[in-house]
Structures are given as structure tokens and as C-alpha cells.
Amino acid sequence: MKALVVCLDGMTGVLLAGPAVRAVAAGADHVTLLCGPRGADAAALLPGVDEVLVWDAPWEGVRPPTVEEADVDGLLRRLRDAAYDTALVLPTSAHGPLPIALLLRMARVHRIGAEGADLPATLVDVGHPRLPARHDAEAGLDLAAALGFAPRAGDDGRPRVLPAPDTTGLTGNGPYVVLHPGAGTAERRWDAGRAAGTVALLADAGHRVVVTGGPDESELCRRVSGGVAVDLGGRTDLRTLTGVVRAADIVVAADSGPAHLAAATGTPTVSTCSPPARAERRGPYGVPSVQLGDPAELTPQDVLRAVQKLTKDGPA
Known part of the structure; x- marks a missing residue:
């Protein structure tokens, strides 16, 4: 199974996505993390990520690119060529999942999950309402579970990074x-x-x-x-x-x-x-x-x- 985890947030959001990424990696053969430029360096530090795909979304960040600069067509080609079986859309600090869910659907991703209630079934196959008083790290794991991905035995669900160098x-x-x-x-x-x-x-x-x-x-x-x-x-x-x-x-x-x-x-x-x-x-x-x-x-x-x-x- 080829899985795509989407986190278009910055460094904080990407690091908090780590537990959900590991849960997806426990049940998938290959995991790609789609992130924005602000989170790319952090994405490379996450265990369970086989590939990092960087895309500057025209609705994210303080100075987002124009639609033309974002090269939406180029992103769609890359996603279609990869032929992902499933995608997990993690929320950003400012925007909901529907814009990227639309692009994922256009890219023919077979199964899409995102956080939220009453999301249109034409765009999101599994919508999981956020539970009360849940931290983002916990909510990401909840969403992964709703898509059928459980952490490996012994995984404590905390954010982690790859082993660090001796400094x-x-x-x-x-x-x-x-x-x-x-x-x-x-x-x-x-x-x-x-x-x-x-x-x-x-x-x-x-x-x-x-x-x-x-x-x-x-x-x-x-x-x-x-x-x-x-x-x-x-x-x-x-x-x-x-x-x-x-x-x-x-x-x-x-x-x-x-x-x-x-x-x-x-x-x-x-x-x-x-x-x-x-x-x-x-x-x-x-x-x-x-x-x-x-x-x-x-x-x-x-x-x-x-x-x-x-x-x-x-x-x-």
C-alpha cells in the first residue's frame, strides 16, 4: 500500500504529525509526506517517512504563492504518477482540509481521510470529528485510526525524530x-x-x-x-x-x-x-x-x- 500523509503546516505542525506518520508507516509499504517549504527540514527528520514531497500551497503561509506560481498542474501530475492508495490530511493551524482534498481527488487518490464533521463524501471518504480536549499529536493518531492505521506495539505516541548527531x-x-x-x-x-x-x-x-x-x-x-x-x-x-x-x-x-x-x-x-x-x-x-x-x-x-x-x- 502506498500512503500519503499531508501536513502543509510549518515546523511545529510537521513535528506534531510524527506520531500519525509512524502509525501510517506501520500499515503501509511506502509513506510520502506532502508538506510545505516551512516544514520540509523537519519532515526529513521524522521516522517512518520514505519520501518528502514539498509543495507551496497558494493558501498557506504569510505570503502564499499565486495559483500559477504554485504549479497545481505539476502537483497533480506527480500525485497521479505515484498512484497513492490512501491519503491522510492533517489539519493546519489556519485552514481546513477541503482545498487539498479536492486536489487529492483530482489526482485519483483512492481513499482520503480528514479531520472534520459533515465533510462532503465527494471529497473525503473518512471524516473524523475532532474529540474534545485533544492535543494535535493525539488528534492525528485518532484520524489515522479512523483510516485503519494503528501504531506499532510499544509506540508511546509521542513526537520523535531520527537519531541526532553528537554535538x-x-x-x-x-x-x-x-x-x-x-x-x-x-x-x-x-x-x-x-x-x-x-x-x-x-x-x-x-x-x-x-x-x-x-x-x-x-x-x-x-x-x-x-x-x-x-x-x-x-x-x-x-x-x-x-x-x-x-x-x-x-x-x-x-x-x-x-x-x-x-x-x-x-x-x-x-x-x-x-x-x-x-x-x-x-x-x-x-x-x-x-x-x-x-x-x-x-x-x-x-x-x-x-x-x-x-x-x-x-x-x-
């Missing part, structure tokens, strides 16, 4: 706390001064700190590190960052992606909080975590208290 050469020896101050949007990004104060406070409390960030965050990481922390700004791709967060005691992150990456490696997290309902649905899953408030109001003392709480409570 001791970057971080140095000994325990440490990761601080990731950057974010994909300005409103989530931590103020550099407050983040630097957090590094200093954590160091004063006896924690060795490693600051991480993407290539466009090198200057931010340099300012935040302040000569106190190990500065890895711009020095890690996503796979290498996986090794850095896996070996950390705790990861403190302004953005949801690094927090979920840490959770997928089993590392406790401290992260800034979306509205409570969203945090319950899309917060770090399966590890001890503390959700903090608005990053504009976040103080170094708030972060230190959260780190101390996780240190005291220990692993789940």
Missing part, C-alpha cells in the same frame, strides 16, 4: 541549558536585552548556557550571549540543532518550532505561551514543560523560576 564539539562538555531567543515573527521574538539578562541570571544560578539561532539571527545571538554563553547563532542546521537540544537539560525557546524539536528529543522545555486554548492544543507534547506569558512582558526572573521548576520536578 559535543559545538557545545562543549558538561550539562547546559539552551536559550533560543529568535522567532519567525517579530511579536514572538524576545527582546535582546531581556534575553541577555536571562543568560546572565541563569549563569549566576550555576547553569551553563548555550544560545542558538538561525543564520539570520547571528547578531541577535551574539548580543544575547554577551560573552557569557556559548554562542551557536547561525552555526547549526536543523539536524545539528536536534543534537544540541537532545543533549540539553532544558530548552528555553521563544518560538514553537525549537520547543517542539526539543520535545521530540525528550528534552523538557520552557516556551512563551500562545492563548491558553492554543497552548493546550499545540504546546510541547510528551515532556515536562512550562508555558510562559507574552514575550513582551517576559522577565529573566520568570525564565529562571521556570527552569528551576523543571529542574526540581525532573523528568516525567
Whole structure:
């Protein structure tokens, strides 16, 4: 059986899709994950994925492409040529399943499942209403089960990633706390001064700190590190960052992606909080975590208290 899992969300959504992907892989001969460009690097880290198909949907993201730029005809050709037996459409943070379900039907996918009630049978063969108070990781497994895919025996249903590289050469020896101050949007990004104060406070409390960030965050990481922390700004791709967060005691992150990456490696997290309902649905899953408030109001003392709480409570 050839199966297609569709998750057009960003890094967070793709990582939370991992448990459902593994369930599909337990019952399929070949699994393709169709994702958007924002989730492609994370998709390559998921166990159970045989192939990653990247497509920039004209309804996803802050600046979606036009229909012409998206090359819908090209996507349809690739899907038809692959001849998928079944497709599992996981919800994104902003849009429902019908646009992609229509394309899947046009591509002659035989059986399509998606989350939702009263979905048109002409587009969706199995519509599964979301159960109350379900996290996205759990809801994905529910949908997979509705399509007939159950996890392998012993699978705990937590997000996971492929084994990470040893990054001791970057971080140095000994325990440490990761601080990731950057974010994909300005409103989530931590103020550099407050983040630097957090590094200093954590160091004063006896924690060795490693600051991480993407290539466009090198200057931010340099300012935040302040000569106190190990500065890895711009020095890690996503796979290498996986090794850095896996070996950390705790990861403190302004953005949801690094927090979920840490959770997928089993590392406790401290992260800034979306509205409570969203945090319950899309917060770090399966590890001890503390959700903090608005990053504009976040103080170094708030972060230190959260780190101390996780240190005291220990692993789940």
C-alpha cells in the first residue's frame, strides 16, 4: 500500500504529525509526506517517512504563492504518477482540509481521510470529528485510526525524530541549558536585552548556557550571549540543532518550532505561551514543560523560576 500523509503546516505542525506518520508507516509499504517549504527540514527528520514531497500551497503561509506560481498542474501530475492508495490530511493551524482534498481527488487518490464533521463524501471518504480536549499529536493518531492505521506495539505516541548527531564539539562538555531567543515573527521574538539578562541570571544560578539561532539571527545571538554563553547563532542546521537540544537539560525557546524539536528529543522545555486554548492544543507534547506569558512582558526572573521548576520536578 502506498500512503500519503499531508501536513502543509510549518515546523511545529510537521513535528506534531510524527506520531500519525509512524502509525501510517506501520500499515503501509511506502509513506510520502506532502508538506510545505516551512516544514520540509523537519519532515526529513521524522521516522517512518520514505519520501518528502514539498509543495507551496497558494493558501498557506504569510505570503502564499499565486495559483500559477504554485504549479497545481505539476502537483497533480506527480500525485497521479505515484498512484497513492490512501491519503491522510492533517489539519493546519489556519485552514481546513477541503482545498487539498479536492486536489487529492483530482489526482485519483483512492481513499482520503480528514479531520472534520459533515465533510462532503465527494471529497473525503473518512471524516473524523475532532474529540474534545485533544492535543494535535493525539488528534492525528485518532484520524489515522479512523483510516485503519494503528501504531506499532510499544509506540508511546509521542513526537520523535531520527537519531541526532553528537554535538559535543559545538557545545562543549558538561550539562547546559539552551536559550533560543529568535522567532519567525517579530511579536514572538524576545527582546535582546531581556534575553541577555536571562543568560546572565541563569549563569549566576550555576547553569551553563548555550544560545542558538538561525543564520539570520547571528547578531541577535551574539548580543544575547554577551560573552557569557556559548554562542551557536547561525552555526547549526536543523539536524545539528536536534543534537544540541537532545543533549540539553532544558530548552528555553521563544518560538514553537525549537520547543517542539526539543520535545521530540525528550528534552523538557520552557516556551512563551500562545492563548491558553492554543497552548493546550499545540504546546510541547510528551515532556515536562512550562508555558510562559507574552514575550513582551517576559522577565529573566520568570525564565529562571521556570527552569528551576523543571529542574526540581525532573523528568516525567
